[in-house]
Amino acid sequence: MEIREPEPDESERIREVVDSSMTTSFRLSPQQIDGITDEQFGDDTVAAKIDDEETLLHVVETDEEVDGTVTAGFVEGRLEDDWGEVNWLFVDPEHRGKGIGTELYETATETLRDRGADHVCVTVLEANTEGHQFVEQFGLEHDGDRRIDVAGESVVKYVYTDSDIDVELPTESRADESDEEDAETDEFPETETTDGHLTATSDDGKMVYIARDEEESGTAAPFFITYEDEAHEEQYGYYCANCGSLDVSMDNMDRLECGDCGNSHAERSGESYDDSYL
Known part of the structure:
Protein backbone atom coordinates (compact mmCIF):
# COMPACT_ATOMS: atom_id res chain seq x y z
CA MET A 1 0.00 0.00 0.00
CA GLU A 2 1.04 3.63 -0.53
CA ILE A 3 0.12 6.46 1.82
CA ARG A 4 0.20 9.94 0.30
CA GLU A 5 -1.50 13.33 0.31
CA PRO A 6 -4.67 13.47 -1.82
CA GLU A 7 -5.31 15.62 -4.86
CA PRO A 8 -8.35 17.96 -4.96
CA ASP A 9 -9.99 15.89 -7.72
CA GLU A 10 -10.05 12.84 -5.40
CA SER A 11 -12.72 14.29 -3.10
CA GLU A 12 -15.46 12.17 -4.67
CA ARG A 13 -13.61 8.94 -3.90
CA ILE A 14 -12.88 10.18 -0.38
CA ARG A 15 -16.61 10.74 0.13
CA GLU A 16 -17.29 7.21 -1.11
CA VAL A 17 -14.86 5.78 1.45
CA VAL A 18 -16.36 7.92 4.23
CA ASP A 19 -19.93 7.00 3.28
CA SER A 20 -19.31 3.25 3.07
CA SER A 21 -17.32 3.23 6.32
CA MET A 22 -19.93 5.22 8.24
CA THR A 23 -22.80 3.16 6.85
CA THR A 24 -21.09 -0.01 8.11
CA SER A 25 -19.75 1.15 11.47
CA PHE A 26 -21.73 4.17 12.72
CA ARG A 27 -25.08 4.31 14.52
CA LEU A 28 -26.27 7.18 12.36
CA SER A 29 -29.19 7.62 9.98
CA PRO A 30 -28.58 7.90 6.21
CA GLN A 31 -29.53 11.58 6.47
CA GLN A 32 -26.94 12.18 9.19
CA ILE A 33 -24.24 10.39 7.19
CA ASP A 34 -25.09 12.42 4.07
CA GLY A 35 -24.93 15.61 6.11
CA ILE A 36 -21.48 14.79 7.48
CA THR A 37 -20.02 13.71 4.14
CA ASP A 38 -21.41 16.77 2.33
CA GLU A 39 -20.23 19.25 4.97
CA GLN A 40 -16.87 17.75 5.91
CA PHE A 41 -15.76 16.18 2.62
CA GLY A 42 -17.30 18.22 -0.19
CA ASP A 43 -15.12 19.28 -3.13
CA ASP A 44 -14.46 22.81 -1.87
CA THR A 45 -13.94 21.64 1.73
CA VAL A 46 -11.35 19.02 0.77
CA ALA A 47 -9.55 21.54 -1.46
CA ALA A 48 -9.44 24.05 1.41
CA LYS A 49 -8.10 21.43 3.82
CA ILE A 50 -5.37 20.47 1.35
CA ASP A 51 -4.27 24.12 1.18
CA ASP A 52 -4.40 24.57 4.98
CA GLU A 53 -0.90 24.16 6.43
CA GLU A 54 -2.33 23.18 9.84
CA THR A 55 -4.41 20.31 8.42
CA LEU A 56 -3.07 16.85 7.58
CA LEU A 57 -4.80 14.71 4.95
CA HIS A 58 -3.59 11.29 3.84
CA VAL A 59 -5.14 8.60 1.66
CA VAL A 60 -3.96 5.02 1.33
CA GLU A 61 -3.77 3.51 -2.13
CA THR A 62 -3.80 -0.23 -2.74
CA ASP A 63 -3.27 -2.32 -5.86
CA GLU A 64 -6.28 -4.02 -7.42
CA GLU A 65 -5.82 -6.84 -9.95
CA VAL A 66 -8.63 -5.57 -12.20
CA ASP A 67 -8.98 -1.83 -11.65
CA GLY A 68 -5.37 -0.85 -10.98
CA THR A 69 -5.06 1.28 -7.83
CA VAL A 70 -7.89 2.36 -5.54
CA THR A 71 -8.14 4.64 -2.54
CA ALA A 72 -9.05 2.36 0.37
CA GLY A 73 -8.67 4.61 3.41
CA PHE A 74 -8.48 8.20 4.56
CA VAL A 75 -7.22 10.05 7.65
CA GLU A 76 -7.48 13.68 8.68
CA GLY A 77 -5.52 15.41 11.44
CA ARG A 78 -4.81 18.93 12.59
CA LEU A 79 -2.35 20.89 14.70
CA GLU A 80 -4.02 22.67 17.65
CA ASP A 81 -1.69 24.63 19.93
CA ASP A 82 1.05 22.12 20.84
CA TRP A 83 -1.29 19.20 20.18
CA GLY A 84 -1.74 17.06 17.11
CA GLU A 85 -5.27 15.75 16.70
CA VAL A 86 -6.45 12.82 14.59
CA ASN A 87 -10.10 13.64 14.05
CA TRP A 88 -11.25 11.39 11.17
CA LEU A 89 -10.05 7.94 10.08
CA PHE A 90 -11.96 5.75 7.65
CA VAL A 91 -11.24 2.43 5.94
CA ASP A 92 -13.45 1.11 3.16
CA PRO A 93 -15.17 -2.04 4.55
CA GLU A 94 -14.11 -4.01 1.46
CA HIS A 95 -10.45 -3.37 2.31
CA ARG A 96 -10.44 -3.96 6.06
CA GLY A 97 -8.34 -6.62 7.73
CA LYS A 98 -5.19 -5.61 5.80
CA GLY A 99 -3.61 -3.30 8.37
CA ILE A 100 -4.74 -0.15 6.57
CA GLY A 101 -6.23 1.53 9.64
CA THR A 102 -3.09 0.92 11.68
CA GLU A 103 -0.85 2.29 8.92
CA LEU A 104 -2.99 5.41 8.56
CA TYR A 105 -3.04 6.03 12.31
CA GLU A 106 0.69 5.53 12.79
CA THR A 107 1.58 7.65 9.75
CA ALA A 108 -0.74 10.47 10.83
CA THR A 109 0.55 10.60 14.42
CA GLU A 110 4.17 10.45 13.28
CA THR A 111 3.58 13.25 10.76
CA LEU A 112 1.86 15.45 13.36
CA ARG A 113 4.80 15.00 15.72
CA ASP A 114 7.23 15.81 12.90
CA ARG A 115 5.29 19.03 12.31
CA GLY A 116 5.76 20.10 15.91
CA ALA A 117 3.07 18.41 18.01
CA ASP A 118 4.22 17.66 21.56
CA HIS A 119 1.17 15.47 22.25
CA VAL A 120 -1.35 13.64 20.10
CA CYS A 121 -5.01 12.95 20.80
CA VAL A 122 -7.70 11.15 18.80
CA THR A 123 -11.39 12.07 18.62
CA VAL A 124 -14.04 9.46 17.84
CA LEU A 125 -17.75 10.06 17.32
CA GLU A 126 -19.75 8.42 20.11
CA ALA A 127 -21.84 6.79 17.37
CA ASN A 128 -18.79 5.04 15.88
CA THR A 129 -19.37 1.53 17.20
CA GLU A 130 -15.94 0.19 16.18
CA GLY A 131 -13.68 3.23 16.37
CA HIS A 132 -13.44 3.32 20.17
CA GLN A 133 -11.97 -0.14 20.47
CA PHE A 134 -9.67 0.61 17.54
CA VAL A 135 -7.93 3.55 19.24
CA GLU A 136 -7.82 1.71 22.58
CA GLN A 137 -5.63 -0.89 20.84
CA PHE A 138 -2.85 1.74 20.87
CA GLY A 139 -3.04 2.25 24.64
CA LEU A 140 -5.15 5.43 24.45
CA GLU A 141 -7.74 6.20 27.12
CA HIS A 142 -11.00 8.15 27.09
CA ASP A 143 -10.02 11.57 28.48
CA GLY A 144 -13.15 13.70 27.97
CA ASP A 145 -16.05 14.48 25.69
CA ARG A 146 -16.52 17.23 23.14
CA ARG A 147 -19.87 18.32 21.74
CA ILE A 148 -19.59 19.69 18.20
CA ASP A 149 -22.01 20.83 15.52
CA VAL A 150 -21.82 18.80 12.32
CA ALA A 151 -24.25 19.34 9.45
CA GLY A 152 -26.62 21.26 11.71
CA GLU A 153 -26.70 18.59 14.42
CA SER A 154 -25.05 18.45 17.83
CA VAL A 155 -22.98 15.29 18.16
CA VAL A 156 -20.56 13.99 20.80
CA LYS A 157 -16.94 13.08 20.19
CA TYR A 158 -14.85 11.15 22.71
CA VAL A 159 -11.31 12.45 23.16
CA TYR A 160 -8.59 9.81 23.64
CA THR A 161 -5.05 10.48 24.87
CA ASP A 162 -2.09 8.56 26.26
CA SER A 163 -2.76 7.46 29.84
CA ASP A 164 0.21 9.40 31.22
CA ILE A 165 -0.76 12.76 29.68
CA ASP A 166 -1.44 15.43 32.32
CA VAL A 167 -1.86 18.65 30.29
CA GLU A 168 -4.86 20.52 28.96
CA LEU A 169 -6.49 19.22 25.80
CA PRO A 170 -6.49 21.24 22.54
CA THR A 171 -8.25 24.60 22.55
CA GLU A 172 -11.23 23.35 20.56
CA SER A 173 -12.17 20.92 23.34
CA ARG A 174 -12.04 23.58 26.09
CA ALA A 175 -14.99 25.83 26.82
CA ASP A 176 -14.42 29.56 26.55
CA GLU A 177 -14.72 30.88 30.10
CA SER A 178 -16.77 33.85 28.91
CA ASP A 179 -19.37 31.47 27.55
CA GLU A 180 -19.74 29.27 30.66
CA GLU A 181 -23.27 30.46 31.44
CA ASP A 182 -24.49 29.90 27.88
CA ALA A 183 -22.75 26.50 27.81
CA GLU A 184 -24.58 25.48 30.98
CA THR A 185 -27.92 26.38 29.40
CA ASP A 186 -27.05 24.47 26.23
CA GLU A 187 -25.89 21.43 28.20
Missing part, protein backbone atom coordinates in the same frame (compact mmCIF):
# COMPACT_ATOMS: atom_id res chain seq x y z
CA PHE A 188 -29.13 21.10 30.20
CA PRO A 189 -32.09 22.34 28.11
CA GLU A 190 -35.58 22.55 29.67
CA THR A 191 -34.19 22.72 33.22
CA GLU A 192 -34.10 25.21 36.08
CA THR A 193 -32.29 25.59 39.37
CA THR A 194 -34.42 24.91 42.44
CA ASP A 195 -32.84 25.63 45.83
CA GLY A 196 -29.43 25.03 44.31
CA HIS A 197 -30.42 21.77 42.59
CA LEU A 198 -30.75 21.18 38.84
CA THR A 199 -34.33 20.10 38.17
CA ALA A 200 -36.63 19.23 35.30
CA THR A 201 -40.41 18.83 35.13
CA SER A 202 -42.18 15.87 33.54
CA ASP A 203 -45.18 16.17 31.22
CA ASP A 204 -47.49 15.37 34.11
CA GLY A 205 -46.00 18.15 36.25
CA LYS A 206 -43.65 16.12 38.47
CA MET A 207 -40.37 17.85 39.38
CA VAL A 208 -37.30 15.60 39.40
CA TYR A 209 -33.67 16.17 40.38
CA ILE A 210 -30.87 15.65 37.85
CA ALA A 211 -27.63 14.05 39.04
CA ARG A 212 -24.95 15.79 37.01
CA ASP A 213 -22.27 13.34 38.18
CA GLU A 214 -24.23 10.24 37.06
CA GLU A 215 -23.88 10.35 33.31
CA GLU A 216 -24.29 7.90 30.45
CA SER A 217 -23.04 8.70 26.96
CA GLY A 218 -25.43 9.27 24.07
CA THR A 219 -25.15 9.49 20.31
CA ALA A 220 -26.22 13.17 20.36
CA ALA A 221 -25.73 14.20 24.02
CA PRO A 222 -25.37 12.50 27.42
CA PHE A 223 -28.12 11.01 29.58
CA PHE A 224 -28.28 11.78 33.32
CA ILE A 225 -29.98 9.79 36.08
CA THR A 226 -32.89 11.61 37.71
CA TYR A 227 -34.28 11.25 41.23
CA GLU A 228 -37.58 12.00 42.94
CA ASP A 229 -35.82 13.58 45.94
CA GLU A 230 -33.00 16.08 46.33
CA ALA A 231 -30.96 13.55 48.34
CA HIS A 232 -30.79 11.36 45.21
CA GLU A 233 -32.07 8.23 46.92
CA GLU A 234 -35.22 7.35 44.90
CA GLN A 235 -34.42 7.05 41.22
CA TYR A 236 -37.03 8.39 38.80
CA GLY A 237 -35.51 7.68 35.41
CA TYR A 238 -33.22 9.45 32.94
CA TYR A 239 -32.91 12.94 31.49
CA CYS A 240 -31.84 13.49 27.84
CA ALA A 241 -29.42 16.41 27.59
CA ASN A 242 -29.97 16.68 23.84
CA CYS A 243 -33.58 17.86 24.01
CA GLY A 244 -34.40 18.10 27.73
CA SER A 245 -36.89 15.24 27.69
CA LEU A 246 -37.61 12.84 30.55
CA ASP A 247 -39.25 10.38 28.15
CA VAL A 248 -36.28 7.98 28.14
CA SER A 249 -36.77 4.22 27.97
CA MET A 250 -34.40 1.40 28.88
CA ASP A 251 -34.62 -2.14 27.53
CA ASN A 252 -33.44 -5.37 29.15
CA MET A 253 -29.96 -4.87 27.63
CA ASP A 254 -29.58 -1.50 29.41
CA ARG A 255 -29.92 0.41 26.15
CA LEU A 256 -31.35 3.92 26.54
CA GLU A 257 -33.38 5.82 23.96
CA CYS A 258 -35.09 9.20 24.12
CA GLY A 259 -38.67 9.01 22.90
CA ASP A 260 -38.63 12.64 21.74
CA CYS A 261 -35.36 13.10 19.79
CA GLY A 262 -34.04 9.55 19.29
CA ASN A 263 -30.81 10.14 21.21
CA SER A 264 -29.57 6.69 22.27
CA HIS A 265 -26.98 4.89 24.35
CA ALA A 266 -25.72 1.32 24.19
CA GLU A 267 -22.79 -0.16 26.08
CA ARG A 268 -19.93 -0.91 23.73
CA SER A 269 -18.78 -4.48 23.86
CA GLY A 270 -15.25 -5.57 23.16
CA GLU A 271 -16.65 -8.87 21.94
CA SER A 272 -18.39 -7.08 19.05
CA TYR A 273 -15.10 -5.68 17.73
CA ASP A 274 -13.52 -7.82 15.05
CA ASP A 275 -10.19 -5.98 14.55
CA SER A 276 -11.39 -5.05 11.08
CA TYR A 277 -9.47 -1.77 11.06
CA LEU A 278 -6.15 -3.27 12.08
